[in-house]
Amino acid sequence: MTRWFGAGHSTLTDPAAAGAAAAEAAFEGREPVLAFVFCSVGYHVPEMLDEVRTRVGPETVIVGCTTSGQMTTGQAGGDGVAVVALGGEGFDVRTRIARSVTPRLREAGAEIAGCLDEVSSPHRVLLMMADGLTGNQHEMVRGAFSVVGAAAPLVGGCAGDDLTYVRTYQFYGGRDGVEILTDVAMGIALGSDAPLGVGMAHGWRKQGDAMVVTRSRDGRVFELDGEPALDVLLRRLGLDESALDDMAAFRDRIFLHPLGMSRRSGEDIRVIHGADPSDRSVLCLADVPQGALTWFMESDHDALLDGARESAAQALDGLDGHQALGLLAFDCAGRRTVLGDEGVQQEIGVIGKELGDVPYGGFYTNGEIARLRGSLGMHHFTLVTLALA
Amino acid sequence: MNHWSTHQLTEFFAAVGSSQDERSATMVAMERASEVLEAEVGAVLVDGRVEVAWGIRGDELDAALGGDPGTATIGMAGNDELFVASARFGSKHRGDLLVARAGEPLSPEERQLLQAMAQTLGLALDNIKLLSAERRQRVEREREAAERLALLESLREARHDSLTGLPTRVLFLEVLEEKVRGGTPTSVLFIDLDRFKAVNDSLGHRAGDDLLAHVADRIRHCLRPGDVGARLGGDEFAVLLHDTTADEAVPVAQRLIEAIRRPFPIFGRDVFIGASVGIATHCDTAPVDPGDLLGNADVAMYKAKKEGTGKVVVFAPQMHAEALARLTLTSDLQRALAHGEFRLQYQPLIRLADGATAGVEALVRWRRPDGRYVAPADFVPMAEENGLIMDIGRWVLLEAGAQAARWRETMPDLHLNVNVSGRQLTDPGFAADVRLMLTEFRLPPTAVTLELTESVLMNDPAGAIARLTDLKALGVRLAVDDFGTGYSSLSYLQRLPVDELKIDQAFIPHAEPTAEDLAVIRAVVEMARALRLRTVIEGIETEAQLAAMRRLGCDLGQGFHLCRPADPERLLSPVAA
Structure with missing residues (x-):
C-alpha cells in the first residue's frame, strides 16, 4: 500500500459528527498507522473519539490532546477537531506513556523515550506530546535526550486548553479504546524508510541592547544586568508603574515582547507571562538560566509570517530532495494570539504556498519541542514542523 | 555563537559543587557543559574510558573515541560528523571533560569556556572528596561518641539514681571502700525520712518522687565537695563524710535534719517531713567491710527512729544485739x-x-x-x-x-x-x-x-x-x-x-x-x-x-x-x- 498523509478538520459542534467528519476527511477510507486527534476544549471527547475509533484498523495508534487551536490543510481555528493521519508502507510506530509526571518530568522524559529503541528504520524521530501545565518541561526533554541521544531528533508540543491554563487532556490508545488522561507524557517513536525533516523558526528579532541574566531561578528572572528585571522591562517598554495596576492589560502588552536567548542556532524565545511587583521579578513560561545572554524581542506581522515560511522550508530541506508526503506542525498558541484570526489565515496560506499541494496539520501548543542541534530542545513562540517524505 | 559568561560559569560551579558525590558531580558537569556549549554529546572520561555519557551510549562513545579523548572528530550512525573538544580536569589529571558537536567545531572562546568548566569540575571533585571524607569521619566520630555515651549511660543508670541523680548503693559502697582503705576517719550517715509514706499515700507517687528529688538537693547543699550523698532506695539516703570523726559528724547530721525539716513546695503546697539519722564511723586502719559500716549506720538510724523523729544516734556495738533481737x-x-x-x-x-x-x-x-x-x-x-x-x-x-x-x-x-x-x-x-x-x-x-x-x-x-x-x-x-x-x-x-x-x-x-x-x-x-x-x-x-x-x-x-x-x-x- 502506498504511503499517505491526510488531515481533516471539522468545526461541527456535535462531538460525534465532528469526529466522524474530521476522521473521514483525513483517512479517505484508508487505514492509518498513526492518527493524531487534536481538539479544542469543551467537546464531549469520548463520543468524538468513538467516531474516530470506528474508522481505524486494529493496529492503528491513536494519540492526541486538547489544544489552543488546530490547523489542517488550508484551515485554522480555535474551535473544532483536527485529525491528522499517516499510513502505508515503510512507517513504523511505537509508543510509550508516562503517568503522573509533574513531580518527575525528567524521569518521565527518559521513560517515554524508551520506545525509540524498538524502531529500527533508517530515519527516526521521537515525537513527544505532554500535558502543557506541568512546570519546567525542559526537564522532560532533558530526560528524553539522555536516552535518545544525538542520533535522532525530538519533536513535539504540549497540550493546551485555549490559553486558560486550567487543565489539559491527552488521548492515548487505539481502535479498542482511547484513554483520556491528564498529567501524562507520551512518546511516539516514528520510523520511516524515507527521510524526515525538521523545521524550527519564529520570526522574532532582537530589540535594543543585550542583557545578561544576573539572577534567575527556573522561569523567574530577578535581575537583568544587575538591575531588577521588572524595572528593566518597564523602562525598555516605556511604561510606568501604573501599568501594573491592570495585570491583564499588562500581560497583553508584554506578551509581544518576549525574551530571546542567544543560541548557536539563533534566538530561543521565552514568553513573559507576568510580573511580581513584590520582588520585581518577571515570570517566563520556561527556564531562563542565570548567566544567559538575552534580549527583548520584537516582531511584526510580516516577520512572524516569514517565520512560518522559514520553518516549513527548513523541514522540506531536511528531506534531501525527496518529495514531501505531508507536514506535522506544532505552532505556538502565542503566535496565534499575536497574529489574530486574519493573520492565522495568512500564516497557513504562507505554509500552504511553501508546501504546494502537500497536506499538513497540527495544533497550537503550550510549548514546542524541537531538538535538532545541541542538547536543548524546549521552545516558545516557535513553529516546529516535521516533514515526511 | 555562544558567549563567554562568568555568570554561566558561576552557575555551573554552583550546580556541580552542590552535588553530594563525585558521580552526580560529573553527571551534572557534562550535562551543563554540553548545554552551555550546545553540544550533542557530553562525557566524562577517566583513565581514557567513558565514565558517564550524555546524548550517546557510553560504550558507543568509547568505541568511537578509541580511548583517545584528543580525537578531533567522530562519526556515528544517524548523525553528522561530531567535532570533539575535551579538557583535562583535576590538578593531577583525574580525567577529561568532553563535548562533541555536530556541524561546527568549538570556537576558541568556547574552548576556553570548556577549559574553565573542567577546572571547575576538578575543584568541585576535590571539594567533594574532602567533604565526603570529612562527612565519613564525622559520621564515624558521631557513632563512636553515641556508643560511648550509651555505655556511660548504662553504667550511670546502675550507679546513679535516675530520680535524684545521686549515686546508688552500688557506687556509694565503691567510694566508701576506697575511703576506708585510706585510714582517715570516715563517717557514714544513714538517713531515713519520717512521714514520707504519708506524703506518698496522700499526695500520690508523683508528689513522692518530687519530694525525694528535693530532699536529694537539700542533702547535696549540706555537703562539702568531697563528701558523697547517695540514695539507697525508697526514702533512705546515705552520706559519706570523709576525714570526719563521729563527733564531727553529729552536727552535720543535725544540719541535714534541719534542712529536711524545712517545708518542701510540692505541687503548690508546703509539705513537712522529717528525718532520722544514724551515724557509723570507721577511724582506724583495720580493714572494714563497707557494707558492714553502712549496716551499722542503719542500726543506729533504727535506734534514732525508735527514740522519736528528728533524732541523731551514733552507732555503738551493743546495738547489734538489739538489732539481732529485732x-x-x-x-x-x-x-x-x-x-x-x-x-x-x-x-x-x-x-x-x-x-x-x-x-x-x-x-x-x-x-x-x-x-x-x-x-x-x-x-x-x-x-x-x-x-x-x-x-x-x-x-x-x-x-x-x-x-x-x-x-x-x-x-x-x-x-x-x-x-x-x-x-x-x-x-x-x-x-x-x-x-x-x-x-x-x-x-x-x-x-x-x-x-x-x-x-x-x-x-x-x-x-x-x-x-x-x-x-x-x-x-x-x-x-x-x-x-x-x-x-x-x-x-x-x-x-x-x-x-x-x-x-x-x-x-x-x-x-x-x-x-x-x-x-x-x-x-x-x-x-x-x-x-x-x-x-x-x-x-x-x-x-x-x-x-x-x-x-x-x-x-x-x-x-x-x-x-x-x-x-x-x-x-x-x-x-x-
Missing part, C-alpha cells in the same frame, strides 16, 4: 501468725452510772510456744514496722467479731471495741475487712467501735479524716484511744468523725485523785460533752478513782479495779453478772 522477733512473729500463737483477751467497758457491762475491748496476746506471754507493747511496734500488723489486725478483727457474735446471742446489747493500728488505717483494704467481719457474723455496725490512737490520727489528720469518713460510712463507731498522750489538735478533734474519747490512765496517776487531776479530767469530759463524744476513762485501779470518775460524769470506765483483761471463756460469768 530480726529474731520478726521471724518469730511470722511463725506465730502461721501457727496460731496469737489469742485474744477481753477487757469489759463498764457503765459508771450503774456498773453494767456496756462492751468489751479485744486485746491481742502472744503466747509463745514456751508458754510465755509477750505484751503487745513488745511486739506491736515491730509488727507495725515490718507490716505483719496487717495480717495480725485482720485476724484480730475476725476472731473478735466471732466472739462478740457468740456473746451477743445472750447479751444482745454488748458492744465490741477493736484496736486499729496506723498501718491498718492506711491500708486501702481495711474498710472491706471490716465490712466482711460485720456481714460474716451478722453484727450491726453500731455494735462495733474501732479504736485509733491519738498519735495515729494526728500524724496525718487530713488523711485520717478521709479514711475515718470511709469507715463511718459503714456505720461503725470510732474512738480516739489513749487521748491526752499525743498532741491532739482540738480543731482536728472537732472535725474527726469520732464518737468516743478514751482518756488515758496517765490522767489519774494517783490512787486518790488530787484536785488538779480532777480539774484536768473535768475539762476533758466537758469538752467531750460539748463535742457530743462519749467518754471512757482508762486505768481505774482504785475505788476512790471509780467514785471520782462517776462524779465527774464519765460515761464508761476500764481498769483492773473494774475487771482485768481475761480469756473469753473466763470472762463469760462476770460479764453475765
Whole structure:
C-alpha cells in the first residue's frame, strides 16, 4: 500500500459528527498507522473519539490532546477537531506513556523515550506530546535526550486548553479504546524508510541592547544586568508603574515582547507571562538560566509570517530532495494570539504556498519541542514542523 | 555563537559543587557543559574510558573515541560528523571533560569556556572528596561518641539514681571502700525520712518522687565537695563524710535534719517531713567491710527512729544485739501468725452510772510456744514496722467479731471495741475487712467501735479524716484511744468523725485523785460533752478513782479495779453478772 498523509478538520459542534467528519476527511477510507486527534476544549471527547475509533484498523495508534487551536490543510481555528493521519508502507510506530509526571518530568522524559529503541528504520524521530501545565518541561526533554541521544531528533508540543491554563487532556490508545488522561507524557517513536525533516523558526528579532541574566531561578528572572528585571522591562517598554495596576492589560502588552536567548542556532524565545511587583521579578513560561545572554524581542506581522515560511522550508530541506508526503506542525498558541484570526489565515496560506499541494496539520501548543542541534530542545513562540517524505 | 559568561560559569560551579558525590558531580558537569556549549554529546572520561555519557551510549562513545579523548572528530550512525573538544580536569589529571558537536567545531572562546568548566569540575571533585571524607569521619566520630555515651549511660543508670541523680548503693559502697582503705576517719550517715509514706499515700507517687528529688538537693547543699550523698532506695539516703570523726559528724547530721525539716513546695503546697539519722564511723586502719559500716549506720538510724523523729544516734556495738533481737522477733512473729500463737483477751467497758457491762475491748496476746506471754507493747511496734500488723489486725478483727457474735446471742446489747493500728488505717483494704467481719457474723455496725490512737490520727489528720469518713460510712463507731498522750489538735478533734474519747490512765496517776487531776479530767469530759463524744476513762485501779470518775460524769470506765483483761471463756460469768 502506498504511503499517505491526510488531515481533516471539522468545526461541527456535535462531538460525534465532528469526529466522524474530521476522521473521514483525513483517512479517505484508508487505514492509518498513526492518527493524531487534536481538539479544542469543551467537546464531549469520548463520543468524538468513538467516531474516530470506528474508522481505524486494529493496529492503528491513536494519540492526541486538547489544544489552543488546530490547523489542517488550508484551515485554522480555535474551535473544532483536527485529525491528522499517516499510513502505508515503510512507517513504523511505537509508543510509550508516562503517568503522573509533574513531580518527575525528567524521569518521565527518559521513560517515554524508551520506545525509540524498538524502531529500527533508517530515519527516526521521537515525537513527544505532554500535558502543557506541568512546570519546567525542559526537564522532560532533558530526560528524553539522555536516552535518545544525538542520533535522532525530538519533536513535539504540549497540550493546551485555549490559553486558560486550567487543565489539559491527552488521548492515548487505539481502535479498542482511547484513554483520556491528564498529567501524562507520551512518546511516539516514528520510523520511516524515507527521510524526515525538521523545521524550527519564529520570526522574532532582537530589540535594543543585550542583557545578561544576573539572577534567575527556573522561569523567574530577578535581575537583568544587575538591575531588577521588572524595572528593566518597564523602562525598555516605556511604561510606568501604573501599568501594573491592570495585570491583564499588562500581560497583553508584554506578551509581544518576549525574551530571546542567544543560541548557536539563533534566538530561543521565552514568553513573559507576568510580573511580581513584590520582588520585581518577571515570570517566563520556561527556564531562563542565570548567566544567559538575552534580549527583548520584537516582531511584526510580516516577520512572524516569514517565520512560518522559514520553518516549513527548513523541514522540506531536511528531506534531501525527496518529495514531501505531508507536514506535522506544532505552532505556538502565542503566535496565534499575536497574529489574530486574519493573520492565522495568512500564516497557513504562507505554509500552504511553501508546501504546494502537500497536506499538513497540527495544533497550537503550550510549548514546542524541537531538538535538532545541541542538547536543548524546549521552545516558545516557535513553529516546529516535521516533514515526511 | 555562544558567549563567554562568568555568570554561566558561576552557575555551573554552583550546580556541580552542590552535588553530594563525585558521580552526580560529573553527571551534572557534562550535562551543563554540553548545554552551555550546545553540544550533542557530553562525557566524562577517566583513565581514557567513558565514565558517564550524555546524548550517546557510553560504550558507543568509547568505541568511537578509541580511548583517545584528543580525537578531533567522530562519526556515528544517524548523525553528522561530531567535532570533539575535551579538557583535562583535576590538578593531577583525574580525567577529561568532553563535548562533541555536530556541524561546527568549538570556537576558541568556547574552548576556553570548556577549559574553565573542567577546572571547575576538578575543584568541585576535590571539594567533594574532602567533604565526603570529612562527612565519613564525622559520621564515624558521631557513632563512636553515641556508643560511648550509651555505655556511660548504662553504667550511670546502675550507679546513679535516675530520680535524684545521686549515686546508688552500688557506687556509694565503691567510694566508701576506697575511703576506708585510706585510714582517715570516715563517717557514714544513714538517713531515713519520717512521714514520707504519708506524703506518698496522700499526695500520690508523683508528689513522692518530687519530694525525694528535693530532699536529694537539700542533702547535696549540706555537703562539702568531697563528701558523697547517695540514695539507697525508697526514702533512705546515705552520706559519706570523709576525714570526719563521729563527733564531727553529729552536727552535720543535725544540719541535714534541719534542712529536711524545712517545708518542701510540692505541687503548690508546703509539705513537712522529717528525718532520722544514724551515724557509723570507721577511724582506724583495720580493714572494714563497707557494707558492714553502712549496716551499722542503719542500726543506729533504727535506734534514732525508735527514740522519736528528728533524732541523731551514733552507732555503738551493743546495738547489734538489739538489732539481732529485732530480726529474731520478726521471724518469730511470722511463725506465730502461721501457727496460731496469737489469742485474744477481753477487757469489759463498764457503765459508771450503774456498773453494767456496756462492751468489751479485744486485746491481742502472744503466747509463745514456751508458754510465755509477750505484751503487745513488745511486739506491736515491730509488727507495725515490718507490716505483719496487717495480717495480725485482720485476724484480730475476725476472731473478735466471732466472739462478740457468740456473746451477743445472750447479751444482745454488748458492744465490741477493736484496736486499729496506723498501718491498718492506711491500708486501702481495711474498710472491706471490716465490712466482711460485720456481714460474716451478722453484727450491726453500731455494735462495733474501732479504736485509733491519738498519735495515729494526728500524724496525718487530713488523711485520717478521709479514711475515718470511709469507715463511718459503714456505720461503725470510732474512738480516739489513749487521748491526752499525743498532741491532739482540738480543731482536728472537732472535725474527726469520732464518737468516743478514751482518756488515758496517765490522767489519774494517783490512787486518790488530787484536785488538779480532777480539774484536768473535768475539762476533758466537758469538752467531750460539748463535742457530743462519749467518754471512757482508762486505768481505774482504785475505788476512790471509780467514785471520782462517776462524779465527774464519765460515761464508761476500764481498769483492773473494774475487771482485768481475761480469756473469753473466763470472762463469760462476770460479764453475765
